[in-house]
Amino acid sequence: MDLFSSETIKNILPFDGVTNYHGIVLDKKQCNFYYQTLLETIKWKNDEAIIFGKKLMTKRKVAWYGESEFSYTYSGVTKTANIFTKELLELKKIVEKESKETYNSCLLNLYHSGEEGMAYHSDEEKMLKKNSAIASLSLGAERKFSFKHKKNKQRIDIVLERGSLLVMKEFTQTNWLHRLPPTKKVFTPRINLTFRTIELQQGV
Numbered sequence: 001m002d003l004f005s006s007e008t009i010k011n012i013l014p015f016d017g018v019t020n021y022h023g024i025v026l027d028k029k030q031c032n033f034y035y036q037t038l039l040e041t042i043k044w045k046n047d048e049a050i051i052f053g054k055k056l057m058t059k060r061k062v063a064w065y066g067e068s069e070f071s072y073t074y075s076g077v078t079k080t081a082n083i084f085t086k087e088l089l090e091l092k093k094i095v096e097k098e099s100k101e102t103y104n105s106c107l108l109n110l111y112h113s114g115e116e117g118m119a120y121h122s123d124e125e126k127m128l129k130k131n132s133a134i135a136s137l138s139l140g141a142e143r144k145f146s147f148k149h150k151k152n153k154q155r156i157d158i159v160l161e162r163g164s165l166l167v168m169k170e171f172t173q174t175n176w177l178h179r180l181p182p183t184k185k186v187f188t189p190r191i192n193l194t195f196r197t198i199e200l201q202q203g204v
Contacts, residue, residue, distance in 0.1 A: 012158055013147065017172035025098050025137075026163035035139040037087050038191055044110055060116045066105035070200055072127055081105060088193075091137060095195050099167045101133040103195035114141070114186030120148055120177040123168075129197040133169040138162060140190040148177045 013019045026034070044061040064072060065088055066081035073079070084092070088106055096102055111117070123134055138160040145166070147156040160166060168178070180192075 012156055013172065013176065014154070014156075016149065016175035017168070018170040019147070019166065019168045019172050019176075020099075021158060022098055022165040022167065024161055024163045025094060025165045026139075028163075031139055031163040034087060034091060035191060038108070038139070038193075039110075039189070041085065041087070042108060042110075043082055044108075047109075058116075059112065060118070061110040061112075063108040063110075064105070065108070066198065068200075070105075070198060072105070072107075072198060073125065091193060092195055095135045095137055095165060095193075098165055099133060099135050101135065101167070101169070103133075103135065103197055104200075105196055105198050107194045107196065109192040109194070111141075111143070111180070111190045111192070113188065114143070114183035117182035118180040120146075120179040122150075122173045122177050123194075123196070124173050127198050129199045131170055131174070132197045133167050134173075135195040136160070136166040136168070137193040137195070138164050138166075138190065139193070141186050141188045143180055143186060143190055144183065146179050146181055148179075150175055150177060 010021050011018050012021050042063045044063050047058040047060055047062040064079045064081045065084050067084060069081055069083065071078050071080050084106070092103060092106065109118075128134075139162065142159055142161055145158050145160050148154070158166070
């Protein structure tokens with residue numbers, strides 16, 4: 001099933017979860033400014049993952065930011081958050097207003113071209129607030145984004161437009177996998193910001 005519409009606040013999942021596509025929330029000037037600023041100022045690093053006991057490095061680069069320097073573990077690797085920059089706080093405010101949710105952290109991904117992608121997975125790390133919203137803001141190249149139901153394998157595809165917002169919430173992570181499939185048709189970079197809520201332990 002393909003969804004190429006940018007209709008505002010549309011749940012693209014047919015059942016077992018809520019993923020709202022808000023369409024474009026940043027104008028062209030904002031897209032250009034934030035894309036270039038993040039590209040140049042964010043502390044990008046190649047992502048690391050431990051698979052079958054071996055540490056692997058990805059071509060894709062990532063950065064982890066938050067309200068404080070808390071730690072976050074995924075794919076067997078623990079990362080410490082950088083403090084939100086001025087631009088990230090501005091984008092967080094826009095995303096919170098549009099999604100009517102709040103967030104305390106952001107994982108950024110930099111895909112240099114369509115050849116870089118992300119395999120099917122769900123965001124169910126223990127530190128994430130259970131069934132909380134994860135807001136995905138897209139800058140740069142448009143890319144296809146795919147969902148696959150964990151049981152019946154039904155697939156949903158959507159093209160994430162430049163400056164658009166996608167919000168996954170409720171039981172989406174429990175019942176659906178998602179991925180960014182690689183493509184040879186895209187030659188320019190894409191920056192993806194995923195705002196999320198980390199549950200901090202008392203006293204941290």
